[in-house]
Amino acid sequence: MDLLEVENLSVSFYRPEGEIEALKKVSFSLREGEILAVMGETGCGKSVLCKSILKLLPDIAKIKTGHIIVRGEEITDYTERQMRELRGSFFSMVFQNPMTALNPCMSVGEQIAEAVRLRQPGLSGKERQQRVAELMHLVGLDHPGERARQYPYQLSGGMAQRCVIAIALAAQPSVLFADEATTALDVTVQAQILDLFLELREKTGMSIVLVTHNPGVAARAADRVALMKNGELTGIGDVEEIFEEIIHRQNFI
Amino acid sequence: MRKLYIGRILYNIGKFALRVIVLSVLVFTISRLAPGDPLYAYYGERVEKMSVAQQEQARERLGLRKPLFTQYARWLQGAFHGDFGISYQYKTDVKEVIAARIGNTLILGGLGFLLIFVLALLLGLFCAWREDRAADRIICRIGTVTSCVPEFWLALLLLLVFAVWLDWLPGSGAYSIGKEGDVADRAVHLVLPLTVVVLGHLWYYAFQVRNRLLEEVRADYVLLARMKGLSGKQVLYRHCLRGALPSYLSMMAVALPHILGGTYVVETVFSYPGIGTLAYESARYQDYNLLMVVSLLTGTMVIFCNMLAGIISGRIDPRMRIHSLTGGGEVRGC
Numbered sequence A: 001m002d003l004l005e006v007e008n009l010s011v012s013f014y015r016p017e018g019e020i021e022a023l024k025k026v027s028f029s030l031r032e033g034e035i036l037a038v039m040g041e042t043g044c045g046k047s048v049l050c051k052s053i054l055k056l057l058p059d060i061a062k063i064k065t066g067h068i069i070v071r072g073e074e075i076t077d078y079t080e081r082q083m084r085e086l087r088g089s090f091f092s093m094v095f096q097n098p099m100t101a102l103n104p105c106m107s108v109g110e111q112i113a114e115a116v117r118l119r120q121p122g123l124s125g126k127e128r129q130q131r132v133a134e135l136m137h138l139v140g141l142d143h144p145g146e147r148a149r150q151y152p153y154q155l156s157g158g159m160a161q162r163c164v165i166a167i168a169l170a171a172q173p174s175v176l177f178a179d180e181a182t183t184a185l186d187v188t189v190q191a192q193i194l195d196l197f198l199e200l201r202e203k204t205g206m207s208i209v210l211v212t213h214n215p216g217v218a219a220r221a222a223d224r225v226a227l228m229k230n231g232e233l234t235g236i237g238d239v240e241e242i243f244e245e246i247i248h249r250q251n252f253i
Numbered sequence B: 001m002r003k004l005y006i007g008r009i010l011y012n013i014g015k016f017a018l019r020v021i022v023l024s025v026l027v028f029t030i031s032r033l034a035p036g037d038p039l040y041a042y043y044g045e046r047v048e049k050m051s052v053a054q055q056e057q058a059r060e061r062l063g064l065r066k067p068l069f070t071q072y073a074r075w076l077q078g079a080f081h082g083d084f085g086i087s088y089q090y091k092t093d094v095k096e097v098i099a100a101r102i103g104n105t106l107i108l109g110g111l112g113f114l115l116i117f118v119l120a121l122l123l124g125l126f127c128a129w130r131e132d133r134a135a136d137r138i139i140c141r142i143g144t145v146t147s148c149v150p151e152f153w154l155a156l157l158l159l160l161v162f163a164v165w166l167d168w169l170p171g172s173g174a175y176s177i178g179k180e181g182d183v184a185d186r187a188v189h190l191v192l193p194l195t196v197v198v199l200g201h202l203w204y205y206a207f208q209v210r211n212r213l214l215e216e217v218r219a220d221y222v223l224l225a226r227m228k229g230l231s232g233k234q235v236l237y238r239h240c241l242r243g244a245l246p247s248y249l250s251m252m253a254v255a256l257p258h259i260l261g262g263t264y265v266v267e268t269v270f271s272y273p274g275i276g277t278l279a280y281e282s283a284r285y286q287d288y289n290l291l292m293v294v295s296l297l298t299g300t301m302v303i304f305c306n307m308l309a310g311i312i313s314g315r316i317d318p319r320m321r322i323h324s325l326t327g328g329g330e331v332r333g334c
Ligand SMILES: Nc1ncnc2c1ncn2[C@@H]1O[C@H](COP(=O)(O)OP(=O)(O)OP(=O)(O)O)[C@@H](O)[C@H]1O
Pocket: A013, A015, A020, A021, A022, A041, A042, A043, A044, A045, A046, A047, A048, A049, A058, A096
């Protein structure tokens, strides 16, 4: 049984101007401990795909058809309350724009601590602070004590991105959606974060959906690659297979 | 750093003093340029029976025949020594006239302000939480209606229903005669005026809170907060409220003098002995000295609260600090 199965998922946005079909009959499955790269040009529906699985889409978006199945259990019709149990523990997500993903009025330490508290309510205040420092260290944030007191405006894009990743990891998820998690970072840091993902996968067996524009990132970290275009999933397969196909197609044209 | 800090405090105090002085000049000049005769305040109808010579004499005695500038200089000199002159109408020291009533206004306006402050926040939170659902819509409708009803009309209506028809509550005064110190008696007298003060302002502020919160709810960071597993309600008061609070506090700082000073309609309808009625009378009867002090009290409070609002939004909103950081770079230590 796969960890996560998505079958025929269609999602539309209902705007005053009309219906926008963001996802059209998308099907794929994610295995335990797998890293699946999702690639495709901008606007093809990668972010919508992640958010619709987590049910974090705005009210104007509706799942029209399809099934989302977690460990054999259908969660498509889960209520908000049931989804809350899954978010922050089974699922976690790194959002695309780190500068706006953090609450500007809350210190980053507090924001990470909140995620820790929700996932591990039993920890004492001191243990929680330790865990926060540990997470910050994990994602490569130096001077955790000092850093924790800073507000998002005091951080660079890369630092903010690492905070968002720390928050996502606080959940100790089984499935992590990383929506261009490394795009804001420079190449060396990008490599560090990818190594971290690979390491966590080894240690915890977490699966990762890695949304990226960068074929290098996909080739380096992913087991399989899914290609998207205009809301459709056009192909999914092993890294070599897909890249060969892309090269082949390009040569063909 | 330390020096800079003290310098800024001095600068603010200077700015404050300057504004108060300018205000006093303005009120002084305008009140004296306005048509009407202050002698009426002092002598009432008797003025009409006085001869021209007598009238001139009376003016001379009250110091009203000197050039405006001299009059102002004299007033200012007295004011620095704590002497604000006498009220023409009450024939006693202005300070005494005000002292006898300011407590009543502070109780009415102050309690009104506190109630509005708390209720607007709660109501705004509730409406934002139930955005566009039945409860929110109903409250929005009712709120719009109440804030459109003029205060005096609402006051008269309540007076008629609860004091005249039902006879449940007293309709005038601040206390029953002879029961000045009785807290329960005062409380009963406050119910109607307080209700009008609160209803008159509540929805305006609650609506601002609601809309500010809804702005926050649309922000990106809400997704991350929900991803952690927080419910909509928790996101609202743990995250969004924090973003809305600085602007709420500075809005309420500006609202403070507005609410405190805006009680005069209510005071008039309920014959409540406060500053509001004094302000009205003193302007109407050219009771210059009284008018000066009443206007300066209110004005000083407005100036002070506006400065306070500026300081609040600059200090407690981390987002505001961005600007001062790139501009002056002297924020961290303070
Ligand atoms: N709030 C919205 N309202 C209406 N349509 C939307 C909304 N959000 C997304 N869409 C639609 O969904 C499509 C897919 O958007 P999505 O954000 O998933 O793209 P993406 O693949 O993540 O692109 P990028 O690489 O730029 O992040 C968009 O082309 C747009 O038409």
